[in-house]
Amino acid sequence: MIIAHRGLGEPENSMLSFKRAVKRGFGIEFDVWKTADGELVSLHDPEIIVDGEKHSVKELTFKELKALAPLGVRIAKVEELFRKFPNALFNADVKDAEAVEDLPELIRNYEVEKAIVSTTEVEILKALRARDKGLKLAFSIIERSSVPKVPFLKRSLEIFALHVPIDGISYVGFANFRTLLKWVRGMGIKIGFWSYEADELRYLPLLIDLGDYFISNNPVEVRTLLARLKKSF
Template identity: 80%
Template sequence: MIIAHRGLGEPENSMLSFKRAVKRGFGIEFDVWRTADGELVAMHDPEIAINGERYSVKELTFGELKALAVSREHIVKIEELFRKFPDALFNADIKDAEAVEELGELIRNYEIEKVIVSTTEIEMLKALRARDKKLKLAFSIVRRSDVPKVPLLKRRFRIFALHVPIDGIFYVGFANFRFLLKWIRGMGMKVGLWSYEVDELKYVPLLADLGDYFISNRPLDVKNLLTRLKGDF
């Protein structure tokens, strides 16, 4: 499975980019932030920059955020995504601790089954699991120091998946990286692979057998690559 990181094409995180992704059969990934009036929005950054000024998403109401945006279509409510694409696969990367309760409520209210809620923070995992015992939680590895904690986190929070940056190859070596992915799967977790800076097309063929899904900046290219790989066997 391929999940389109921030949607497919420009402008990213817009309803148009999410529509393109779903139409092509991809899942969609987005970061979750909470506005001052309690609306959850799909935005990558905690601030919006307009004419050299920066405004915190958390300090603006949804209406104020829309008014400041270059295009109103660029600001999308999570609720709109759940309502418009009820059968899509979602990766909601929650960045705002104050959004935990509302996100859980939206998932329950819209009866969204195919949603993975991911985070880079252990305290966020704790808060998410405390709120909902059924959520499919994913922990995103961004620090080497978090790797030894994975077995405990798996047991304590019943983690569904680990999101692993392909860039880790350059820290531990290719053979050790493949061993790490096998170790994760051996604990009963899914592996979601993503790329920070490396060329994902270079490494996807070498890791395709160990990735359960790919969170991709280039979903069309990755799809074509994986299709060709299947044809070679």
């Protein structure tokens, strides 16, 4: 399965980009923040910049965020995503610890069956699991020091997946990278690949046997590549 990172096309993280992704058969990835009036919204960063001025997402109401044209057209409520795309695969990346209180309830209320909730923070994972034993939780690796935490997260929190940056190859080497992936899969943990700067189209053919899904910046190109690889076997 291919998940479109922040949607498909510009403006990213907008309802339009998510609609394009779902229409093309991709899952959608989005970051979650909570506004001052308690709305969960899809935005990548904790601040937005309009005309050179910074605005904190958490200090503004949803209405105030929408009023900050031209950015306002890009802001989508998480609730709206669940309502408009009931059959989509979602990857909700929780950046804001305060969102933990409401996100599991939204998933239950909208009966979202295909939702992966990910984060880079162990404490957020713990809080999510405390609120919902059935959530499919994923831990996103952003530094090497996170790797030793994986067995604990599987044992104590029953994480569903590990989100692994293919950029890690440049730090540990290709052979070691594959060995680590096999170690993770041996614990019964799914693997979702993502990329920060590494070339997806170069490395995914070498890792396809170890990945369960791909959180891609180039979902159309990746799907074409994977289809071509499948035909070659």
